[in-house]
Amino acid sequence: MTVFALLNARLLDPASGYDGPGAVLVEDGRIRDVLRGACAAAPAGVTIVDAGGQCLAPGLIDIRVKTGEPGAEPRETLKSAALAAAAGGVTTIVVQPDTDPALDDPAGIDFVQRRGAALGLINVRAAGAATRGLEGQSMAEIGLMTEAGALYFTDVDHVIADSRTLMRVMSYATAFDALIAHRPADPWLSQGAVATSGELATRLGLPAAPAIAERIQLERDLALVEQTGARFLVDQISTAGALETLARARARGLEVAASVSVNHLSFNELDIGDYRTFYRLDPPLRAESDRLALIEAVRDGLIDVITSAHTPAPAEDKRRPFQDATPGAVGLETLLPAALLLHHEYGLGLLEVLRPLTQGPAGLLGLEAGVLAPGAPADLVLFDPGAPLRVDADRLRSKSRNSPFDGRSLQGCVSRTFVSGREIFAA
Amino acid sequence: MTSSDALVETIRARRVPFPKPHFLSATDLNPLATTQILDLASAFVELNRQSSKGVDILRGHTVVNLFFENSTRTSSSFEIAAKRLGADVVSMPVQASSVAKGETLIDTAVTLNAMRPDILVVRHASSGAAALLSQKVGCAVVNAGDGRHEHPTQALLDLLSLRRAFGDVGGLTVAICGDVAHSRVARSNVVLLSMMGARVRLVGPPTLVPGDADRWGCEVFHDMREGLAGCDVVMMLRLQLERMTGSLAPSTREYFRFYGLDREKLAWANPGAKVMHPGPMNRGVEIDSDVADDLSVSLIQDQVEMGVAARMAVLAALAEARA
Numbered sequence: 001m002t003v004f005a006l007l008n009a010r011l012l013d014p015a016s017g018y019d020g021p022g023a024v025l026v027e028d029g030r031i032r033d034v035l036r037g038a039c040a041a042a043p044a045g046v047t048i049v050d051a052g053g054q055c056l057a058p059g060l061i062d063i064r065v066k067t068g069e070p071g072a073e074p075r076e077t078l079k080s081a082a083l084a085a086a087a088g089g090v091t092t093i094v095v096q097p098d099t100d101p102a103l104d105d106p107a108g109i110d111f112v113q114r115r116g117a118a119l120g121l122i123n124v125r126a127a128g129a130a131t132r133g134l135e136g137q138s139m140a141e142i143g144l145m146t147e148a149g150a151l152y153f154t155d156v157d158h159v160i161a162d163s164r165t166l167m168r169v170m171s172y173a174t175a176f177d178a179l180i181a182h183r184p185a186d187p188w189l190s191q192g193a194v195a196t197s198g199e200l201a202t203r204l205g206l207p208a209a210p211a212i213a214e215r216i217q218l219e220r221d222l223a224l225v226e227q228t229g230a231r232f233l234v235d236q237i238s239t240a241g242a243l244e245t246l247a248r249a250r251a252r253g254l255e256v257a258a259s260v261s262v263n264h265l266s267f268n269e270l271d272i273g274d275y276r277t278f279y280r281l282d283p284p285l286r287a288e289s290d291r292l293a294l295i296e297a298v299r300d301g302l303i304d305v306i307t308s309a310h311t312p313a314p315a316e317d318k319r320r321p322f323q324d325a326t327p328g329a330v331g332l333e334t335l336l337p338a339a340l341l342l343h344h345e346y347g348l349g350l351l352e353v354l355r356p357l358t359q360g361p362a363g364l365l366g367l368e369a370g371v372l373a374p375g376a377p378a379d380l381v382l383f384d385p386g387a388p389l390r391v392d393a394d395r396l397r398s399k400s401r402n403s404p405f406d407g408r409s410l411q412g413c414v415s416r417t418f419v420s421g422r423e424i425f426a427a
Numbered sequence: 428m429t430s431s432d433a434l435v436e437t438i439r440a441r442r443v444p445f446p447k448p449h450f451l452s453a454t455d456l457n458p459l460a461t462t463q464i465l466d467l468a469s470a471f472v473e474l475n476r477q478s479s480k481g482v483d484i485l486r487g488h489t490v491v492n493l494f495f496e497n498s499t500r501t502s503s504s505f506e507i508a509a510k511r512l513g514a515d516v517v518s519m520p521v522q523a524s525s526v527a528k529g530e531t532l533i534d535t536a537v538t539l540n541a542m543r544p545d546i547l548v549v550r551h552a553s554s555g556a557a558a559l560l561s562q563k564v565g566c567a568v569v570n571a572g573d574g575r576h577e578h579p580t581q582a583l584l585d586l587l588s589l590r591r592a593f594g595d596v597g598g599l600t601v602a603i604c605g606d607v608a609h610s611r612v613a614r615s616n617v618v619l620l621s622m623m624g625a626r627v628r629l630v631g632p633p634t635l636v637p638g639d640a641d642r643w644g645c646e647v648f649h650d651m652r653e654g655l656a657g658c659d660v661v662m663m664l665r666l667q668l669e670r671m672t673g674s675l676a677p678s679t680r681e682y683f684r685f686y687g688l689d690r691e692k693l694a695w696a697n698p699g700a701k702v703m704h705p706g707p708m709n710r711g712v713e714i715d716s717d718v719a720d721d722l723s724v725s726l727i728q729d730q731v732e733m734g735v736a737a738r739m740a741v742l743a744a745l746a747e748a749r750a
Contacts, residue, residue, distance in 0.1 A: 132677070141677040143685050168675060171633040175649035175685075229638070 003027045004421070005042035009051035009382070013058065013372035014355035024056060026378040029420035034372050051382055054415060057354050058370045059091025059379035061361040062335060063127075063151075063259065064235070064307035066328070068399075070111065071100025076312035076399045078112070081332065082121040084397040086425040088333040089381030089414040090308075092123040092369055097134065098156040104129035104140040106148035113149055121424050123369070123379070128153050130169050130180060136160040139169045143176050151365045152179035154235060157282055161187040163220060170230035179364065181233040181259075182221055184242060185283060189213035194323045195284045200269050206323060211286060215241040222249045225256055233364065234258040236309065238283045240293035247302055257364050258302065259356075260294050261309035262338045263329055267291070267404060277318045277325035278404045281309075284327075295346050298356060304364060306356040308335040312400030330398045334405045336381070337389050337412035344411050350385060378421035387413035434474050435482050441467040442484070445744035449561045449568040453579045453618035460744075461586070461623060468587050468733070468740035475511070475736055484743050485514035488545040492518040493535070494571070495551040500706060500731070501571050501581075505548045508738035514545075532556060533563055540564040546745055549573070567745040575609050581705055582615035584737035586623060588729045589660060592701055597624030602654050602696070603645075604630040605664035605686060605713050606675075608637055612705045613664055617643050630654030631686055634675040635666075651686055655695040662703040663688050666713045679712050689715035693724065701726050 004026050011022040011034065018036060025033040025042070042048050062085065068075035078095070085093050095112050097103035103112060109126045116124020128150035129140045135158075142153055153173065160166040160182060173180050186209075193209035195201040201208035218234060222245065225232045234246060237258045246258055261281075269285040279285055297303045311328025318325050331338070339357060342348040362370025369379045393406035417425035443463040447455040456464075474480055490509040494502050502518060509516045521535065532551070539547065546567045549557045554574030561568040572578040589596050601620055607613045607629050620627050621644055629636050630648045641647045648654030655661060666682065676682045683689075693700065702718055702725045710716045719725055 138674060139677045141681045143677070144681050165674075168634050172676070175632050228633070 003032070004047035004049055006049045006051050006056055006380070006382070007042060008053055009056035010053060011036065011372060012055050012350050012354055014351045014359045015371040015373065017351060018372075019349070019351055024372060024378070024380065026418075026421040029378055029422070031372065031374055031376050031378050033374055054382050054384050055350065056372075056380060056382050058358040058372055058376075059381050059417065059419065060089050060335060060357045061092040061367065061370055062090045062308050062310065062332060063094040063305060063361045063365065064096060064261070065093040065310040065332065066096045066098065066312065068312060069099065069115065074399065075314055078116050078124060079119055080397060080399045081310070082116065082119050082124065084330070084332040085122050086417050087397050087414065089336050089383055089417050090122065090332055091379035091381065091417060091419045092125060092367065093332070094151050094365070095124060095126045096156045097127050097129040097154065098158070102129050102134050103127070104132050104134070106141060106144040109145050109148040109150045122419050125149065125151050127151055127181070130155045130182070131160060131165065134158045136162060136165060139165070139172055142169070142173050142178050146176045146178050152181050152233065154181035157183060159183060159185050159187045159190070159217065163224065166221070167224050167228060170224055170228040170232070173230055174228060177231065179231045179233055181235040183235045183283070184214045184218035184221055184237070186213040186216045189216070193284065194280060194327070195272065196269055196286050198269065198287065200272065204272070204275065204322075209284075211239040211241055211290065214239045214283065215245050218242045218245050222254060222256065226254060232256045233305075236261055236264075236283055236307075237303065238264045238286050238290065238294070240290045243293050243297050243302060250302065257304040259305035259307050260298065260303050261307050262331060262335055263309060263404060264291065265294055265298070265306070266338050266341060271404070272322070275322040277320065277322055278329060278402055278406065280322055280325045280327050281329060282327035295342055298342060299346075299348055299352060304356055304360045306339055308332050312398050313402045314400050315402075318402050328402070329404045330396065330400055330402055332398065333396055334391060334403060334410070336383060336414060337410035338405060340385055340412040341410065343385065378418055380418040381414055382416040383412060383414045385412050387411065389413050431477055431479055434470060434477070438467065438470045438474065438482055438484070441470055442747050443467060443744055444748040445741070448748060450579055450741055450745060451558050451561060451568065451570045452577045453582050453615040453622070455579070456619065456622065458622055461583075461619070464583070464740045464744055465587050465590055467743065468736045469591075471736035471739040472733065475732070480511050481513060482511065483513035485509065485512035485746055488514040488746060489543070490514045490516045490546045490548065490742065491539060491544040492516065492548045493521060493539065493550070494519065495521045495549075495556070496572070498550055498572070501550065504731075504734045505569075505571060505738050508735050509546075509742055511735070512739055512742055514742070532559065536560045536563045540566070545749070546742060567749060569741060569745065572611050574611065575614070576611055577615045578611040579615045579619070580734075580738055580741055581612050582619040583741065584730060584733045585616055585662070585703060585705075586619055587733040587737050588703065588726045589701075591729070591733070592726055593659070596620065599659045600626045600628065600657055601660040601662060602628045602630050602658040603662045603664065604651070604654065604688065606635045606666045606670065607631055607640060607664065608635050609667065609670070610664045616662065617645055628654055628658065632676055651692050652695050655692060658696040658700055660701050660703060661688060661693065661696055663714050665705060665707065666709060668709065668712070683712055687711070687713055687715060688718055690717060693718055700724070703727060703730060706731070
């Protein structure tokens with residue numbers, strides 16, 4: 001199958017802004033041509049795949065995926081994560097470095113990317129640790145890891161409390177034009193917290209941190225970005241206060257990117273309800289007003305990237321008292337339908353929803369994918385945005401089934417996923 | 428008259444007063460005085476290569492080496508320089524003695540001053556210490572390294588080495604590479620090399636080469652290939668190993684990979700480019716032995732030899748200025 005044509009599709013390409021009928025011609029794993037308009041006929045001798053009028057978009061790029069490989073394979077392997085991604089229309093994942101051992105040297109980056117490539121499924125890339133062992137003390141080998149292919153550098157959920165360490169990491173990274181991601185959370189205010197301060201946390205008696213813990217740390221991080229000129233990603237922004245800080249910095253001309261997890265676009269703290277541990281997330285779920293502000297930030301383009309924040313945790317780690325349960329949720333398979341909620345419920349256009357799932361992360365990380373354009377890798381997802389979907393966690397492909405969407409009704413079903421022109425998933 | 432006598436005559440003829448009462452910073456020099464002092468130093472180089480190296484320019488003078496920081500190389504270089512000029516030399520490593528007893532720098536200076544030395548050679552871990560001492564004593568003070576500030580005799584000996592290798596430093600492009608932020612050698616060399624018409628570049632990771640260093644009139648590079656392209660001289664700086672375990676650079680292997688000078692990186696500089704290092708070297712960290720020990724490209728041995736001659740010239744000129 002060196003040449004085939006996907007005909008009769010509704011093309012959705014956030015990069016060019018095109019939303020309309022058309023076809024995509026694929027040759028040797030890359031997009032040879034994008035034909036716009038209805039009834040485009042394929043050249044003779046080309047295998048034809050009928051898209052049946054469904055939406056054809058660049059494959060999703062999920063830049064915040066945890067697996068258990070290496071070190072915690074019972075939770076998730078690269079293979080189970082790749083299968084889940086394929087089923088979710090995700091064609092590129094960026095594995096987080098908080099593995100065991102941590103991905104803090106070039107050998108670790110190389111290991112994950114080689115193991116991922118050997119699966120022959122999706123594109124498996126890795127982020128490197130910003131500090132050695134994710135301990136926030138001494139910088140990791142950012143240069144060597146960049147050479148090994150690490151896409152960005154992060155201590156994941158660990159906050160780099162020492163401002164001097166973070167400043168040096170940022171400053172050093174500029175020599176390699178490396179992207180640093182950091183989660184804004186004041187480490188002292190957040191210590192031990194499992195919920196956001198407020199009526200609910202008080203009533204449930206949960207240790208909580210005020211929402212300003214995020215804004216306080218973000219103010220510091222952005223000041224360090226100004227000082228060092230680093231390329232920076234605000235990882236997992238989740239509060240309205242922090243969004244205001246981000247907007248002010250952008251208005252001043254500071255170029256920083258921001259990501260949000262789809263969970264924080266979908267749920268608020270009330271979903272915790274009666275200590276439901278599948279809603280124990282990190283950062284914790286916020287107020288409804290925060291969630292609505294995040295949706296507006298996606299609409300306004302203040303947020304560049306939506307992630308699944310895929311965090312597999314087996315049942316034994318979740319079936320615990322709320323504050324003892326492992327935080328996080330799986331999300332690769334539900335990323336697209338969950339994000340489409342913004343289209344169905346909040347009136348965002350399909351392109352507006354897809355941009356932070358494709359072109360946004362691709363541009364941030366310098367990837368060729370994420371666009372429907374001649375020459376780009378033929379990483380594609382074919383989906384029906386309106387098809388109803390009832391999430392059944394037991395049928396998820398992840399080894400861990402800790403999905404907060406379990407039992408929920410969503411809209412949007414992936415019917416086919418292609419990576420480098422090869423079909424890796426068909427519903 | 429033997430050739431040795433002729434040399435001594437040359438030296439006496441080239442005697443020149445130092446432009447300032449103290450030598451605290453490379454900015455105490457000017458282009459003319461620098462040239463004259465280097466001319467004098469060149470004569471000392473010849474003298475030092477003879478079996479009879481003595482000349483009695485400083486006979487009866489007392490030179491005190493006051494080193495608050497460990498240093499074998501610089502201390503002995505000054506001591507040999509002063510002795511060859513016929514001075515009485517007292518070397519005082521201070522770190523373990525009076526400072527430990529709580530005596531302040533000023534107290535030490537006042538005490539020493541009462542002993543009437545003629546030249547005080549000072550090394551101290553704090554920037555500005557030599558200048559402070561110079562205000563409290565009646566003799567000439569030579570800064571042999573004050574914190575991260577300056578090490579002006581090192582710059583002078585580097586200049587002497589370059590002049591002998593290239594003839595003239597005017598128009599040369601010199602890349603100073605490595606830990607510029609903490610280097611007194613770099614600061615003195617930037618001043619003196621620029622003063623003498625060389626183009627100076629600073630090359631190293633952003634944590635070690637401050638971005639605003641371009642305000643010194645130098646070009647700043649964080650990429651070694653770009654920084655070395657078109658350079659005639661590659662001056663490597665010593666990197667303190669404790670700065671390379673994650674605080675300012677991730678590891679020695681990463682540092683060497685991107686900023687350590689080896690054959691491959693040296694090839695990015697101009698053909699015939701020379702390599703310098705103030706010593707002591709961290710082999711395999713900032714410089715590969717293969718390059719450091721290759722006498723066809725390395726001036727590192729020369730630098731040590733020029734050190735004694737340059738310091739003889741400085742001591743002689745300071746004494747001349749007070750005569």
